[in-house]
Amino acid sequence: MMEITARVWEGTDYLPRVFDRWLADPGSTFEVAEEQGTVVAFHRLRPLSAGVVLYEGLRVAEEHRRRGVARAMLRHGLEEAASQGFRELRVITGNPAACQLFESEGFRRLVHCAVWLAGRVEGPDLPRLASPEEVPGLLARLREDPAWEVYGGVNADWEQVAELDEQLLGQLAAEGRIRVGPGGRALALLVANPHNRLAVSLVAGSGAILQDLLMGLRFEADSQGYEGVRLFAPPRHPSGDDFAEVGYHLAHGQVQRYAYARELDAL
Numbered sequence: 001m002m003e004i005t006a007r008v009w010e011g012t013d014y015l016p017r018v019f020d021r022w023l024a025d026p027g028s029t030f031e032v033a034e035e036q037g038t039v040v041a042f043h044r045l046r047p048l049s050a051g052v053v054l055y056e057g058l059r060v061a062e063e064h065r066r067r068g069v070a071r072a073m074l075r076h077g078l079e080e081a082a083s084q085g086f087r088e089l090r091v092i093t094g095n096p097a098a099c100q101l102f103e104s105e106g107f108r109r110l111v112h113c114a115v116w117l118a119g120r121v122e123g124p125d126l127p128r129l130a131s132p133e134e135v136p137g138l139l140a141r142l143r144e145d146p147a148w149e150v151y152g153g154v155n156a157d158w159e160q161v162a163e164l165d166e167q168l169l170g171q172l173a174a175e176g177r178i179r180v181g182p183g184g185r186a187l188a189l190l191v192a193n194p195h196n197r198l199a200v201s202l203v204a205g206s207g208a209i210l211q212d213l214l215m216g217l218r219f220e221a222d223s224q225g226y227e228g229v230r231l232f233a234p235p236r237h238p239s240g241d242d243f244a245e246v247g248y249h250l251a252h253g254q255v256q257r258y259a260y261a262r263e264l265d266a267l
């Protein structure tokens with residue numbers, strides 16, 4: 001398995017870091033495909049919430065690609081998920097080839113995010129953390145924000161492609177992962193385990209309040225020793241101009257992020 005992942009994304013695949021945890025996780029289903037006793041592909045199913053399961057870690061060994069192995073794995077994964085009683089399977093990928101595979105297997109696209117980057121800056125005003133008590137008000141405001149529609153009501157986080165509902169925001173608030181502007185009029189959701197940059201999976205709001213929040217995230221990145229901020233936002237995010245105004249730029253050549261879902265009752 002290490003051999004398979006060593007050549008994925010020029011050796012930067014995250015799977016070697018999580019393999020041991022994955023294999024030891026009794027709540028998930030990890031499966032491999034073998035040819036003549038050698039592992040040539042694998043994937044995993046991880047329950048996300050009642051009825052919804054995440055499909056992740058699909059990898060096919062380079063010399064076995066373009067022979068239908070991934071499609072066979074995916075179809076098996078769909079059947080396995082349906083047989084375990086899940087009603088929907090979700091997946092996030094940054095690979096256009098994988099997008100073609102998922103679209104050809106009847107997946108609908110939930111959200112597509114591009115990557116914006118900004119460097120760290122030393123500064124005094126760190127953004128405020130939202131408390132769990134604020135969640136109902138924040139959710140009501142978010143539902144009316146133009147960002148709601150472009151994110152499709154979904155948090156585009158690799159770990160947890162979840163609906164933006166009270167349960168999710170409550171959990172994120174309890175984990176200290178919601179940053180807000182004054183009166184909750186701008187909002188950013190943080191990713192749990194970022195690598196080198198503070199990572200934001202959703203941003204809402206506009207104008208000066210959003211700009212202050214985005215600047216605050218750059219200060220926070222600095223204070224926590226990150227290189228800067230990585231922001232995932234749909235290319236047609238209504239506040240793109242605000243991002244640019246405070247030093248964020250669209251990253252070229254960076255992996256884009258596509259989230260898909262597939263209903264399982266038809267299987």
Ligand SMILES: CC(C)(COP(=O)(O)OP(=O)(O)OC[C@H]1O[C@@H](n2cnc3c(N)ncnc32)[C@H](O)[C@@H]1OP(=O)(O)O)[C@@H](O)C(=O)NCCC(=O)NCCS
Pocket residue numbers: 008056057058059060061064065066067068069070071072091092093094095096097098100101104
């Ligand atoms: C993406 C990946 C899983 C595909 O595996 P595979 O076994 O070669 O895929 P298949 O032969 O089953 O092809 C299924 C479909 O995927 C698409 N596809 C696969 N490789 C492709 C490529 N290089 N270019 C364009 N489309 C491609 C095609 O639509 C293909 O259908 P077709 O053969 O009818 O045209 C494999 O390339 C891989 O492991 N990549 C690195 C890891 C990764 O990106 N995983 C996906 C993350 S969820």
